[in-house]
Amino acid sequence: MPLPVGAVAPDFNLKDQNNQEVRLGDFADRKAILLVFYPLTFTGTCKGELTGIRDNIDRYATGDLQLLAVSVDSVYSHKVWSLQEGFDFPLLADFWPHGEVARRYQVFNDTAGFANRGTFLIDRGGVIRFAEEAGPGVTRDRAAWDAAIEALTVR
Numbered sequence: 001m002p003l004p005v006g007a008v009a010p011d012f013n014l015k016d017q018n019n020q021e022v023r024l025g026d027f028a029d030r031k032a033i034l035l036v037f038y039p040l041t042f043t044g045t046c047k048g049e050l051t052g053i054r055d056n057i058d059r060y061a062t063g064d065l066q067l068l069a070v071s072v073d074s075v076y077s078h079k080v081w082s083l084q085e086g087f088d089f090p091l092l093a094d095f096w097p098h099g100e101v102a103r104r105y106q107v108f109n110d111t112a113g114f115a116n117r118g119t120f121l122i123d124r125g126g127v128i129r130f131a132e133e134a135g136p137g138v139t140r141d142r143a144a145w146d147a148a149i150e151a152l153t154v155r
Helices: 044-055 075-085 100-104 142-154
Strands: 013-015 021-023 032-037 065-071 091-093 117-122 128-134
Touching: 013 091, 032 044, 032 142, 044 065, 044 075, 075 091, 117 142, 128 142
Parallel strands: 032 065, 065 091
Antiparallel strands: 013 021, 032 117, 117 128
């Protein structure tokens, strides 16, 4: 089960595909966060989901909302994949300690060794306002988080 709605989102510091540090707390009081955990780069379902995000980026990366995508892959894998697929949003490497951030959000799959598909909408105050988790091979319900984003940004 992912961290519940109403919980304070754990802060983290991870490197993106350009080897730049990204800290969740840096967005506090400025933007809400759409935090998307995905299992692995170069895989079918993950590619489908992230290209869907890319193709609708105006919904998921705005002046009020920051998109952060996280997997256990390395910075180098993320760099190649982002160039191949045109992902201009941060792909964060939860590489070492392996899956630590996914564990803190309670979406790490110990059996598989990577994160399940966890989706969190975090408000400007650092509180989780939407949380869902889907296992490997199961596509997320993007309409549900679209509705949560709409509800949060209307406030």
